Amino acid sequence: MEQAEIGLIGLGTMGSNLALNIAEKGHRIAVFNRTTSRTDAFKANAGELSDRIVPCHSLQELAAAIRPPRPVIIMVLAGTPVDEQIAQLREVLSANDIIIDAGNANFRDTIRRFKELESTGLTFIGMGVSGGEEGARHGPSIMVGGTEESYNRVEKVLTAISAKYKGEACSAWLGTDGAGHFVKTIHNGIEYADMQMIAEIYGVLRDGLGLNPKEIAPVFDTWNTGRLNSYLIEITAKVLNADDPKTGKPVVEIILDRAGQKGTGKWSVIEAQQLGIPATAIEAAVAARVLSSLKTEREAAEKAYGDLGLGRISGDKDALLADLELALFAGKVAAYAQGFAVMSGASQQFGWDLPMPTIAKIWRAGCIIRSQFLDTIAEAFSAEDNVANLLMTPAFIAMMKEAHPALRRVVARAAEAGLPVPALSSALAYFDAYRQGRGTSNLIQAQRDFFGAHGFERIDAEGAFHGPWGSNG
Template sequence: MNSPHVSGPLADAAVVGLGVMGANLARNLARHGYRVAVYDRLPGKGAALLARHNQEGHLLLADSVGDLSARLTRPRRVLLLVPAGAATDAAIDALTGVLEPGDILVDCGNAHADDTERREAALLGRGLHLVGAGVSGGEEGALRGPSIMAGGTERAWEAVRPLLESVAARAGTTVCCARVGPGGAGHLAKTVHNGIEYAVMQVLAETCDLVLRRTDAGHAGLADLLAHWNKGDLESYLVALTAAAAAHVDPSTGAPFLNVVDDAADQLGTGRWAARAALDLGVPAEALAQAVFARFISRDVEGRAAVRSAVGPLRVTPAQSGAGPAETDLRDALLVATAVAYAQGLDTIRAADAACGRVTDLARLTGLWRAGCIIRGRLLERISDTLAVRPDTPVLLAAEPLAEIVRDGSAALRRVVLDAVAAGVPVPALASVLTHLDQLRTPRLATAMVQAQRDAMGAHGYRRVDRAGSYHTRWNADGAEIPLDA
């Protein structure tokens, strides 16, 4: 490979893709003493980054992927922070032409685990390595210390480990950066992390909506309530962020920010991937799925308007003095819903490991989420502590502290959901959590009828509660039961 001549010291690593996350991660690396070559297909981004932040460390601007390659020590370590899908493939294709065997690409963007494993196999065939690294923490995390969940081979991981560990978040003496498994394990972990994030954000949003619609707290009162909750078991980054949003006043109108912001919520795909993974693996992760569906419905502006016009708008019953949900009920319902969201996400990761061996250590993974990441909080720390002591806990909701939370808060969740339904306030995620728990707790489900229906329509058979084996009833003949195991 012919590379352009470069004078001066070479860079320790490169960052390709200088959006907010890429630019901040490059700055983070530079602040830790690394010489960082930076490149973006839009040349103005790199120039602007150096103009504003070159004093923070050694940032070297490359004007092409060939120039970037020439500026790096061997083996080259290139961090990608580009949009998922075709953009990632295009960036990898461009870099493959200028890299050499032994060089390592680290995909720090969101990616589907299957795509990561496809790319890794293709690159290994050319002597190159790919580490799929899930990076959580948003723009502040990228700059000040994210949580990093890596996959890939042990050899590739060891080559990039010092680099990634140096810029990762710390929880006490623990570095929130580790290889969590082979192949696409890091991106699977980040995908499910984001699914949990979607669910927790949605139950928080629904709880806030209930406070505003069914109590007289107002936006200032909601902000105070969230700040108070954030001092107890609900303490988390997302609760603090939500309190700040509730307190924010729009500077142009003087109105509460929540009254002027559009309600059509975007999503970038990771929540959908998490819900799909749960579905494919047979995991009942209803809260994760409902959070995605809620965003889908919010985006269907024309459909919502058409139904309101045809059927009539939903009229919310205003709360009379003292008639809305109690503050303690709202708090306990939110805590239960958050606990179930965590459990459903971790159950999805455990099922993925059983199916294809991607993430093997939930205690280690949740330890990485103690700092830097979006879903960090006191409850997650308690779950991580439980898994550290009992890593083989088969059912998280049956283990402490989650079992205690469900025992103590289920009645409050039911009261909150009943109040919302009666008043006409949509709470899809909170209601899905209640239904999920009810199904787990009832000794006999309606699916007994489904067993009968399947046998009647397709002779699929059924099992009995009073004896072993599988059976079929001749529904369209004499109604006799015959064994299927004979």
């Protein structure tokens, strides 16, 4: 029997969809699931693709079914289950075989696993996959970290199954060990910020202008035809237009306002802090999700404070809608600038040499934050070497000069109306602080020196100095 080109372990929703995608693109794939009945059912339900699927009932059978060097994709829960699966695979795989973790792993775990396998003859790939269930089935964005040699073994399959943007595959090797999973983490951090800002704009439209979901949906639909064209804006319009079959009400109105999270947003914030690179819009978005989970406390606070006499925003509706569009765009610019700055810092810290234009390009289709805006980012990185921050590239300077006044007006009017816009506010504060040549940290340095003798730098001399606090104390 012809051997499979690749193997896959874990036939949950994502694993099943990825396996079907691989088979559909013409590659024979061996599959294994701990519950053998699921493996058999998967092949039985694969229809015309079943001939390219090799069901295996043991890991030994799986290894025997794959053409060496054997690449095996793991699609199991992140954390300990991945380590357990790797330990089991080490008993059946041979030198030069490749274990591929395609889950949402912490990149530091990926670095550890990569190093642990180096002395065994096996190699490890940490592969970020973005696009959800639909992406896994029909074309995700794929971010690969590992040795270039191991990527070359699976490049043909990954290129075939990835999303395509104007004929270009949205899959790439980004660097060694944890590079792929780190880029996926920052992708998700930007996604958090993007979603939070959209939700904040929705809140202004709902609570500030008193619009219902069916009135708000066309607004996002229209924005999706312009500078905000993106997957998240597109689905926002669809979500707001959808009705609940049970009640007949707009489905968004019967959903509890308590957002979940799986950890990648938090990881992106932690790593930004570790690297000393501000990612304030992402931080605000993660904090907003945490605050949303405090549903009981928020309801109690609403009763305690009562009606503050705020809420509605008056004035020219069309002018406000135009401001909201530009404000959302400005916030998006800041969030992406922060995310790419974090990746740039990590690239230096971990020696990855991350290809920034390539990252922007492979995010243009398949992934959750895909948008036309990423073309501009790719061009900005391609036009200049060593871009410190996207906000300093000509295209972004022009965009922010146009958009920041609207962001400023929206944040101010939302604050006056008592409408929370934490991510948009953080984006504005970041922009203002970033463009301020003379800030206020001189006072902080004076305070630090006063109570801790930490010293400070002078504007008129080199070296470390202390203030005359003793004589003033």
